[in-house]
Amino acid sequence: xxxxxxxxxxxxxxxxxxxxxxxxxxxxxxxxxxxxxxxxxxxxxxxxxxxxxxxxxxxxxxxxxxxxxxxxxxxxxxxxxxxxxxxxxxxxxxxxxxxxxxxxxxxxxxxxxxxxxxxxxxxxxxxxxxxxxxxxxxxxxxxxxxxxxxxxxxxxxxxxxxxxxxxxxxxxxxxxxxxxxxxxxxxxxxxxxxxxxxxxxxxxxxxxxxxxxxxxxxxxxxxxxxxxxxxxxxxxxxxxxxxxxxxxxxxxxxxxxxxxxxxxxxxxxxxxxxxxxxxxxxxxxxxxxxxxxxxxxxxxxxxxxxxxxxxxxxxxxxxxxxxxxxxxxxxxxxxxxxxxxxxxxxxxxxxxxxxxxxxxxxxxxxxxxxxxxxxxxxxxxxxxxxxxxxxxxxxxxxxxxxxxxxxxxxxxxxxxxxxxxxxxxxxxxxxxxxxxxxxxxxxxxxxxxxxxxxxxxxxxxxxxxxxxxxxxxxxxxxxxxxxxxxxxxxxxxxxxxxxxxxxxxxxxxxxxxxxxxxxxxxxxxxxxxxxxxxxxxxxx
Amino acid sequence: xxxxxxxxxxxxxxxxxxxxxxxxxxxxxxxxxxxxxxxxxxxxxxxxxxxxxxxxxxxxxxxxxxxxxxxxxxxxxxxxxxxxxxxxxxxxxxxxxxxxxxxxxxxxxxxxxxxxxxxxxxxxxxxxxxxxxxxxxxxxxxxxxxxxxxxxxxxxxxxxxxxxxxxxxxxxxxxxxxxxxxxxxxxxxxxxxxxxxxxxxxxxxxxxxxxxxxxxxxxxxxxxxxxxxxxxxxxxxxxxxxxxxxxxxxxxxxxxxxxxxxxxxxxxxxxxxxxxxxxxxxxxxxxxxxxxxxxxxxxxxxxxxxxxxxxxxxxxxxxxxxxxxxxxxxxxxxxxxxxxxxxxxxxxxxxxxxxxxxxxxxxxxxxxxxxxxxxxxxxxxxxxxxxxxxxxxxxxxxxxxxxxxxxxxxxxxxxxxxxxxxxxxxxxxxxxxxxxxxxxxx
Ligand SMILES: Nc1ncnc2c1ncn2[C@@H]1O[C@H](COP(=O)(O)OP(=O)(O)O)[C@@H](O)[C@H]1O
Ligand SMILES: [Mg+2]
Numbered sequence: 011x012x013x014x015x016x017x018x019x020x021x022x023x024x025x026x027x028x029x030x031x032x033x034x035x036x037x038x039x040x041x042x043x044x045x046x047x048x049x050x051x052x053x054x055x056x057x058x059x060x061x062x063x064x065x066x067x068x069x070x071x072x073x074x075x076x077x078x079x080x081x082x083x084x085x086x087x088x089x090x091x092x093x094x095x096x097x098x099x100x101x102x103x104x105x106x107x108x109x110x111x112x113x114x115x116x117x118x119x120x121x122x123x124x125x126x127x128x129x130x131x132x133x134x135x136x137x138x139x140x141x142x143x144x145x146x147x148x149x150x151x152x153x154x155x156x157x158x159x160x161x162x163x164x165x166x167x168x169x170x171x172x173x174x175x176x177x178x179x180x181x182x183x184x185x186x187x188x189x190x191x192x193x194x195x196x197x198x199x200x201x202x203x204x205x206x207x208x209x210x211x212x213x214x215x216x217x218x219x220x221x222x223x224x225x226x227x228x229x230x231x232x233x234x235x236x237x238x239x240x241x242x243x244x245x246x247x248x249x250x251x252x253x254x255x256x257x258x259x260x261x262x263x264x265x266x267x268x269x270x271x272x273x274x275x276x277x278x279x280x281x282x283x284x285x286x287x288x289x290x291x292x293x294x295x296x297x298x299x300x301x302x303x304x305x306x307x308x309x310x311x312x313x314x315x316x317x318x319x320x321x322x323x324x325x326x327x328x329x330x331x332x333x334x335x336x337x338x339x340x341x342x343x344x345x346x347x348x349x350x351x352x353x354x355x356x357x358x359x360x361x362x363x364x365x366x367x368x369x370x371x372x373x374x375x376x377x378x379x380x381x382x383x384x385x386x387x388x389x390x391x392x393x394x395x396x397x398x399x400x401x402x403x404x405x406x407x408x409x410x411x412x413x414x415x416x417x418x419x420x421x422x423x424x425x426x427x428x429x430x431x432x433x434x435x436x437x438x439x440x441x442x443x444x445x446x447x448x449x450x451x452x453x454x455x456x457x458x459x460x461x462x463x464x465x466x467x468x469x470x471x472x473x474x475x476x477x478x479x480x481x482x483x484x485x486x487x488x489x490x491x492x493x494x495x496x497x498x499x500x501x502x503x504x505x506x507x508x509x510x511x512x513x514x515x516x517x518x519x520x521x522x523x524x525x526x527x528x529x530x531x532x533x534x535x536x537x538x539x540x541x542x543x544x545x546x547x548x549x550x
Numbered sequence: 551x552x553x554x555x556x557x558x559x560x561x562x563x564x565x566x567x568x569x570x571x572x573x574x575x576x577x578x579x580x581x582x583x584x585x586x587x588x589x590x591x592x593x594x595x596x597x598x599x600x601x602x603x604x605x606x607x608x609x610x611x612x613x614x615x616x617x618x619x620x621x622x623x624x625x626x627x628x629x630x631x632x633x634x635x636x637x638x639x640x641x642x643x644x645x646x647x648x649x650x651x652x653x654x655x656x657x658x659x660x661x662x663x664x665x666x667x668x669x670x671x672x673x674x675x676x677x678x679x680x681x682x683x684x685x686x687x688x689x690x691x692x693x694x695x696x697x698x699x700x701x702x703x704x705x706x707x708x709x710x711x712x713x714x715x716x717x718x719x720x721x722x723x724x725x726x727x728x729x730x731x732x733x734x735x736x737x738x739x740x741x742x743x744x745x746x747x748x749x750x751x752x753x754x755x756x757x758x759x760x761x762x763x764x765x766x767x768x769x770x771x772x773x774x775x776x777x778x779x780x781x782x783x784x785x786x787x788x789x790x791x792x793x794x795x796x797x798x799x800x801x802x803x804x805x806x807x808x809x810x811x812x813x814x815x816x817x818x819x820x821x822x823x824x825x826x827x828x829x830x831x832x833x834x835x836x837x838x839x840x841x842x843x844x845x846x847x848x849x850x851x852x853x854x855x856x857x858x859x860x861x862x863x864x865x866x867x868x869x870x871x872x873x874x875x876x877x878x879x880x881x882x883x884x885x886x887x888x889x890x891x892x893x894x895x896x897x898x899x900x901x902x903x904x905x906x907x908x909x910x911x912x913x914x915x916x917x918x919x920x921x922x923x924x925x926x927x928x929x930x931x932x933x934x935x936x937x938x939x940x941x942x943x944x945x946x947x948x949x950x951x952x953x954x955x956x957x958x959x960x961x962x963x964x965x966x967x968x969x970x971x972x973x974x975x976x977x978x979x980x981x982x983x984x985x986x987x988x989x990x991x992x
Contacts, residue, residue: 018602020600068576069577110673238876238899265837266668266837273671300668301668355820356818394865394869395868397863477939478940479944480936480946481943
């Protein structure tokens with residue numbers, strides 16, 4: 011291992027005189043062995059982005075290159091865990107250092123002492139290649155398929171039964187060990203054989219999404235909105251109710267209390283699909299706004315790599331990040347301290363390309379071991395001043411397939427989820443409607459058309475009303491206003507603090523069908539000469 | 551590593567609060583530096599940036615009197631720490647932690663770093679204990695809980711002081727045996743404002759600690775005073791098990807100080823000239839509110855933000871709202887209508903309300919009553935716009951009560967005047983009003 015020393019320090023970046031470093035190599039900085047990553051190389055020095063608080067760091071302190079990039083450890087035991095942006099287990103940190111994070115120290119995300127029961131699926135003589143499954147472990151409710159890492163060869167010996175990650179799981183001919191876990195560089199997408207177009211729905215349990223702007227497994231959506239418009243509640247609701255196997259939730263640069271709340275709830279609540287504890291299908295990565303900025307930048311990569319790992323076993327994984335804007339701001343802070351040329355709003359010019367290559371990690375894939383897994387993403391975005399023309403929202407719009415636009419005026423009148431039904435869209439809707447019509451009800455698509463139509467009619471009727479007054483409207487138009495109001499409040503609105511927080515597709519269907527049918531019957535009675543009151547009465 | 555002090559007389563540049571010092575050995579980021587001027591006065595400073603042997607130092611006080619030739623700079627090898635003791639209660643300090651009340655400094659039982667350390671999210675207890683402020687717009691509709699950070703968004707000339715004073719006088723914890731200790735940080739206050747607060751604090755039966763930086767005192771102190779206040783608050787809350795209410799006023803002065811100093815550092819300006827790291831910087835203050843598992847104390851924070859140009863999308867209220875757990879928004883329009891306190895409940899929000907209300911906490915019907923009040927008031931406000939266009943005659947019979955309800959709601963429910971209401975009284979007032987206008991509560 012090479013060592014050198016610190017030449018200068020500015021915010022989260024440090025310049026060092028270490029020779030022979032590679033770009034993105036991981037480095038230990040200072041006496042406290044702070045984790046850093048090489049972000050720029052020059053003839054005379056290297057610049058390192060430090061993932062921890064640099065306060066107290068001095069020039070002249072030693073630095074060591076580790077010869078490999080920033081990685082996460084992948085193996086059984088990640089599910090149910092809660093990690094910081096560098097995959098350090100927060101619960102263990104709390105036990106060892108108390109409630110405040112005063113010193114940062116190296117801690118692994120995996121528990122190497124825990125005992126597992128390993129059932130091998132390969133035998134001596136088998137040829138192992140990258141990504142192939144060597145056996146399984148029961149990790150909570152999941153079969154955790156252990157996959158061959160970068161060490162490959164012919165199996166000479168394979169373990170079986172009681173084992174911990176500290177022990178070899180077998181041996182290749184030639185003596186190389188077969189490990190039970192491996193490290194993967196967070197900034198490198200894990201490979202797969204092939205990618206498919208996303209065509210099956212990811213049911214979120216949120217009516218406005220599933221019915222109007224459906225998301226596909228393997229798809230990516232953004233939910234941008236000003237503060238208080240409901241990004242976090244939406245992300246958390248989807249984390250609770252989505253029809254997926256595993257959820258990876260990243261609290262990126264947001265509130266600590268919010269995360270405390272989430273943890274407590276996930277311990278108490280159950281997954282409505284499997285009736286198992288929510289915690290047991292969730293991995294949390296938390297780098298709150300007051301934790302170091304560079305680790306915030308890394309947190310989404312740490313999380314997505316864990317998500318890909320479970321995707322590679324053939325699971326449907328949902329990746330939720332709240333908020334992507336805080337990641338972008340961390341990127342900006344680092345870029346500023348590197349004195350890079352700023353682009354729009356001070357963000358580095360590579361913001362859009364970084365974002366798009368990150369979002370491309372979503373998808374439905376055939377994994378290296380021939381299974382089909384999916385990784386879907388819902389990313390919240392916090393535009394300054396609630397103005398959607400800003401760079402992060404705009405860059406995301408170019409790579410994601412669905413846009414759930416939060417509307418401050420809806421939030422102020424407490425219409426939640428405050429997703430605007432005119433401006434939002436889902437590019438997956440066309441492909442998914444067939445699926446919903448087949449699996450839920452044949453009239454799904456027709457009801458969707460009617461629902462949109464009534465909402466649109468309300469909009470034009472409202473314009474007329476502003477001229478002639480409501481009393482001056484035709485009865486049929488006033489009926490449309492009443493029905494549209496029902497759609498908005500009873501159907502699109504969904505209170506996250508009530509039993510209605512989760513709406514499975516059949517419930518969604520029943521609700522909208524009853525409102526549309528109510529409209530049609532009342533309209534029919536109007537035609538036959540009933541007054542508006544009479545026409546609407548017959549119903550309630 | 552050095553283990554002792556080093557003194558230099560090698561200042562190369564002085565620019566505003568910043569000094570460049572040359573040929574310094576082994577400085578550390580955040581290290582406290584003592585700057586002694588030729589006339590013997592001294593001021594503390596801190597290492598900001600290091601480039602080889604050149605060190606950028608930021609002075610806490612004023613650089614007036616610092617020269618290049620004779621001023622000495624001593625690197626102390628220590629990080630800025632705050633002296634602490636239970637005896638701090640009842641004391642008033644300036645923004646550099648010097649006593650302002652004439653008494654000598656207490657003997658510290660402990661020192662803690664000024665910047666604090668991030669609370670491990672896994673160690674947080676979720677805030678859920680109701681605090682009764684006596685204000686209906688808060689207790690009934692945007693409930694405050696122990697460990698929450700809930701700013702007051704005001705506009706120039708609106709009575710934010712009076713709202714804060716009302717809360718200081720009236721806030722009660724649900725647990726009868728506990729009461730608040732107030733830590734008060736005044737940033738860039740005018741003498742007029744300060745004397746108002748001083749009267750309020752003097753009347754308080756429970757203790758307080760104050761850090762006061764006046765409008766004509768060093769700008770750098772505006773960045774320090776809230777950190778002193780929060781370090782003291784954390785100490786009282788988590789080491790002495792007290793419930794601490796931190797009032798910081800005015801965060802707009804804090805942010806302007808941050809901008810001023812950032813400009814002096816020649817940093818790249820962000821939106822409206824505020825630095826790009828303002829979100830993280832504000833978070834390093836606001837996130838110090840909270841509760842810890844297995845400990846009784848709490849830090850609850852009520853910062854005051856004056857929205858420049860009454861604009862809620864201005865970076866200061868915007869970034870604040872993105873970090874805090876809601877906001878109480880004062881409205882010029884309501885103030886002009888004579889509503890006191892002039893809280894506009896539509897843009898106001900308490901994100902932690904749901905955990906603090908309901909059966910066994912406030913009242914079983916709390917959520918439902920609040921939801922209905924919101925619904926009818928929001929509808930009434932919409933109808934007001936319509937009424938302005940088509941007139942009262944163009945409205946339907948069903949809509950008229952809601953229109954009238956909105957007015958009564960502002961005058962009677964929000965505009966409670968100087969009287970304190972219990973949460974029961976607040977909710978009942980709402981129910982009575984809805985009944986009066988025949989608005990259905992499901
Ligand atoms: N689906 C919902 N049902 C009820 N209330 C909601 C819902 N979504 C949001 N809210 C309300 O809005 C507040 C702000 O939501 P949050 O998700 O924290 O906003 P953001 O993350 O966009 O700032 C919540 O505290 C809650 O009171
Ligand atoms: Mg949020």
